[in-house]
Amino acid sequence: MMNANTSVASSDTGARIKRGIIKFLEYAALILGSFVALLPIVSSFMTSFKSGDEYAATNAMTPPQNWFNFENYRQVWVEGDMLRAFLTSFGVVIVVVLVSVMMGSMLAYVLNRFAFPGNNLIRNLFMIATLIPGIAMQVTTYQIMRQLGLLNSIWGYMILMSGTDVISIYIFLQFFENLNVALDESAVLEGCTYFGVFFKILLPLTKPAIVTVAVLKGVGVYNEYYNANLYLQSNSWRTISTALYSFSGPFKSSYNIICAGVLLTLIPSLIIFLFFQKQVYAGLANGSVKG
């Protein structure tokens, strides 16, 4: 009896020690993971506060002497014409998000609520499009944009970006499937047109889907650089990505100034992330299931 009790107790402490070690290793792994994720950003952050001499003399991991030295930020903001780039980027984001939300929700409404010849064809066209890797077609897309005279045009870039976004259509389709048809029917009986049903009744109800699509698409467009570099090569329409890209010329060896530019571009993403974390995560989950 005694023996049995002590052996239970000792295996208990054994198990507790084992749990403790596992817990310790788990925290160590999480701290290491977060450290690795943040280190590249934090090192750029510290460098962005260093003066030119300080940058040349100190190690990359030495904290700056003065954390309030915003000279690099001022310089990159003025000489890099960043205000203009931010305004261009925000303009593109607003237009593209509006167009995508409207197109996605309208098409989803039509596909979900009406039976018509071609309904399935359109769904299949969108589904098959996800299988064709867009990246493989950038050569011929460029050719088409060239023929349409949309090279170096901010409108061309906006049209290309709002192009067909299958993920937002999926998110809206899913949403409409869960909206009761009785809503539409009673409105139609009261004399509402189909356009009225969509704009007055259904669209306001899709607000959660709109926020998800807007956040996902907004962040995506804000960070887009491949097409921006390809299609917006003139200096008058620089987005934040192309502006940043051009810094390697004038600020070539002054990494302290470039780091300030890099940090400035991160601020909008950080703000959106802090305020819309839930929508960012939800949007990702939606997007990934349909690939």
Next chain:
Amino acid sequence: MSAPRSLSYAPGGRRVNWQKVAVIVAFGVVPVFLLLLFTYIPFAKMIQFSFYNMSYTKNKGFVGWDNYVKVFSKSEYVDAMLLSLYYMAGAVVQLSLALFFASVLSLEKIRGAGFFKSAMFFPFLVNGIAIGYIFKYFYTRGFVLDSVLQAIGIPLENLPYWLRDQSVNNWSLVFTSLWKYCGQNMVLFIGAIASIDPTLYEAATIDGANRWQQFCHIILPGIKTVFMLNLILSITGSLSAFEPAYVVGSMGANGTATFFIKIHQMAHVSGKVGQACAMAMVLMVLILIFTAGQRLFFRFVMKDSDNTFNAKSNKAKALW
């Protein structure tokens, strides 16, 4: 996508409902037009151009399969294609790490879980060009990475030039991709794990299953769809990898030019559009083969784990 529902308030029938036609045309025509313009027309043109010797402005005529033969006969292209193996290896590590962190954050009570999740996810939101600068700085001789490694006792002489030395530079680039996407995969896995019925864990604990067994028999089968999709996306993504080489590797300098970088240079630097289209076609066919192959493989493998999952949950039910 599920089949369209025929709606009672907009019946078809013989009489044409003009209002219905109007709303369908008004709401559908622009997205479908853009889909054709930016997906199907480029696709058709890509097939066509791949058989021509042409640039953006001049067409020097039909050349049959010549462009395709060149893709496979030049070792330069085959080498570029083999670079994707680095990215595939990276994808496997990335998904394993993401799954590990997702399980720890979901199964255990972790203080500051929100912080860890956000910290590891945030790189996903960083602008690609910014990533280019951040990592060029990170890998520069004697800078961030070297300082950290020196701090843990590795002398600088023993460290390679991370972006120049061809024995390591592709791994350096793969790491930047892992850095960006690992947290995103983790968030997706956390979402999938959260949708698993929590009573399964209780039942398993009563059964005497430890964490590892719970992971193998509850979590893995429970998130298999999401996991599989991410694996397929990462592997096919490896075939068309270009971002790290484009932004961090200075457009594929020092033997880091992936196949996509070669396509980009062929079209926009050399101006050989026909050849670039043939390369893009090869890339696309490879991606489709890999996607189909993996789907078949998983259908075969997952059938088995489906059964273990069902057996487990039946057992759990019997227990209650």
